[in-house]
Amino acid sequence: MQKLVALLFTISFFLIPLSQAAASPGGTDSSGGHTCWTNCSKYGLETGEYHYHDANGNIIKDNPKPQPAGLFTDTGGHWAEANINLLYELGLVGGYNDGSYGVKKSITRAEVAAIITRHLKLPSAAPSFTDVTSKHWAYSSIGAVAKKGIMGGYSDGSFNPNAAITRAELAAMLVRAYSLTGKSSISFKDVSTKHWAYGVIQVLLHNDITGGYPDNTFRPNSNVNRAEFASFLARIIRNHDVHIAGGEITAHFINVGQGDSILLETPNGKNVLIDGGNRYAGDEVTDYLTREGIGSIDVMVATHPDADHIGGLIEVLKKFPVKRVLDSGKVHTTKTYTEYLTLIDQKNIPMDIPSKGDFLNIDEDIAVQVLNSTYSSSDLNESSVVLKVVHEDVSFLLTGDATMENEANMTQQYNVSADILKAGHHGSSTSTSSSFLNKVQPSITILSYGDNSYGHPNSAVVQRLKSIGSKIYSTYNHGNIIVESTENGFTVEEG
Ligand SMILES: [Zn+2]
Numbered sequence: 001m002q003k004l005v006a007l008l009f010t011i012s013f014f015l016i017p018l019s020q021a022a023a024s025p026g027g028t029d030s031s032g033g034h035t036c037w038t039n040c041s042k043y044g045l046e047t048g049e050y051h052y053h054d055a056n057g058n059i060i061k062d063n064p065k066p067q068p069a070g071l072f073t074d075t076g077g078h079w080a081e082a083n084i085n086l087l088y089e090l091g092l093v094g095g096y097n098d099g100s101y102g103v104k105k106s107i108t109r110a111e112v113a114a115i116i117t118r119h120l121k122l123p124s125a126a127p128s129f130t131d132v133t134s135k136h137w138a139y140s141s142i143g144a145v146a147k148k149g150i151m152g153g154y155s156d157g158s159f160n161p162n163a164a165i166t167r168a169e170l171a172a173m174l175v176r177a178y179s180l181t182g183k184s185s186i187s188f189k190d191v192s193t194k195h196w197a198y199g200v201i202q203v204l205l206h207n208d209i210t211g212g213y214p215d216n217t218f219r220p221n222s223n224v225n226r227a228e229f230a231s232f233l234a235r236i237i238r239n240h241d242v243h244i245a246g247g248e249i250t251a252h253f254i255n256v257g258q259g260d261s262i263l264l265e266t267p268n269g270k271n272v273l274i275d276g277g278n279r280y281a282g283d284e285v286t287d288y289l290t291r292e293g294i295g296s297i298d299v300m301v302a303t304h305p306d307a308d309h310i311g312g313l314i315e316v317l318k319k320f321p322v323k324r325v326l327d328s329g330k331v332h333t334t335k336t337y338t339e340y341l342t343l344i345d346q347k348n349i350p351m352d353i354p355s356k357g358d359f360l361n362i363d364e365d366i367a368v369q370v371l372n373s374t375y376s377s378s379d380l381n382e383s384s385v386v387l388k389v390v391h392e393d394v395s396f397l398l399t400g401d402a403t404m405e406n407e408a409n410m411t412q413q414y415n416v417s418a419d420i421l422k423a424g425h426h427g428s429s430t431s432t433s434s435s436f437l438n439k440v441q442p443s444i445t446i447l448s449y450g451d452n453s454y455g456h457p458n459s460a461v462v463q464r465l466k467s468i469g470s471k472i473y474s475t476y477n478h479g480n481i482i483v484e485s486t487e488n489g490f491t492v493e494e495g
């Protein structure tokens with residue numbers, strides 16, 4: 001049965017482009033019309049325009065194709081629909097009051113400034129262009145992209161916020177905004193090596209962000225419409241681990257209810273996922289990763305095989321490319337554990353079991369050391385992989401469900417001091433001893449828990465944290481907690 005479905009799927013996939021490829025009059029769909037893809041201007045049609053032929057072969061255009069429902073009135077079935085939807089889900093684009101997205105509208109310089117600022121979370125800045133007053137809707141975004149050198153003004157001091165953007169200009173902006181590099185061997189007949197945008201267009205090609213047109217042109221002077229823009233940006237988001245943090249490290253303590261899940265975005269754009277919460281939190285985690293524009297996981301860490309840590313990793317393994325798994329090596333007998341392991345095996349993902357003291361090679365701008373990994377212990381929590389992550393002046397101590405005994409061992413062998421502590425075992429009484437806290441001296445502590453019958457967090461633990469002056473953030477009270485390093489410390493946000 002499954003094979004048959006797959007076969008049907010394959011057949012339908014090949015059928016659609018064939019019927020659409022026909023010029024005039026060719027195969028028609030169930031509505032009796034078809035889309036023009038070749039020599040369209042010859043028939044008075046635009047490329048991609050849907051039309052019918054009457055009995056005499058005349059073209060009838062005024063009979064609109066029944067559109068499948070889309071997020072916007074003009075995106076259902078549109079070639080860029082998936083890309084527009086992705087940007088919408090990420091909160092980067094919206095539509096117009098009439099319910100349309102404006103697929104054919106030229107995108108303006110102000111719109112591009114606003115979208116890039118939103119996506120890269122650029123700090124607002126005040127621009128000094130003659131035609132952008134503080135009342136302009138994109139005032140602080142225009143200031144932000146100008147300050148970062150992503151977009152500039154004109155020699156007369158203006159910015160031209162409502163002007164359209166050409167494909168060559170957009171190429172240059174995207175390369176600057178996303179620090180894209182590379183060179184392609186492809187060349188276009190309308191972009192000579194002397195063209196001012198030759199280099200940046202080569203970079204886009206190298207990164208598979210555009211392939212140009214079938215007639216071997218790039219059309220550098222054509223204006224970019226909103227559908228095309230969505231596709232350029234969506235490809236950047238999908239193809240690259242976009243380096244948003246600007247040389248900083250961001251730790252997301254994802255609210256997974258009762259459990260742990262931590263995403264680290266390293267300074268050079270590597271994504272590390274430590275635990276995934278319970279099985280039921282899997283969708284929560286994958287949605288979160290998608291919203292953050294994460295395309296793949298460079299390192300997945302399963303601190304120990306308890307279900308509230310590895311359960312949600314199953315959904316992540318199903319939906320995301322995972323390049324490497326770090327596991328405690330502690331074996332468990334549950335269905336959840338077996339499924340987790342089976343997926344790693346099926347997908348041929350390399351798996352390592354680290355030893356205490358190991359430094360993990362993830363990103364040259366951070367140091368990640370394993371302070372605990374004790375799979376020989378009979379206790380699951382005791383086997384927790386504990387990581388200390390340091391980036392310049394900011395340090396994190398991520399303890400899984402490590403116990404007080406683990407804490408005592410770590411204190412003896414390593415420098416456990418850290419600015420940010422993810423307290424062990426959801427704030428349980430079995431972790432976070434006074435002597436440990438005295439050594440760690442965290443300025444903030446994260447408690448990751450949800451509704452539970454275990455009494456997490458234990459009131460004595462909370463009291464101990466308060467007594468050393470550590471500020472407490474819990475996923476239960478604050479939701480997702482995002483800690484980002486800055487030039488002189490770190491910031492904490494709820495999101
Ligand atoms: Zn546990």
Ligand SMILES: [Zn+2]
Binds near residue numbers: 260426
């Ligand atoms: Zn746990």
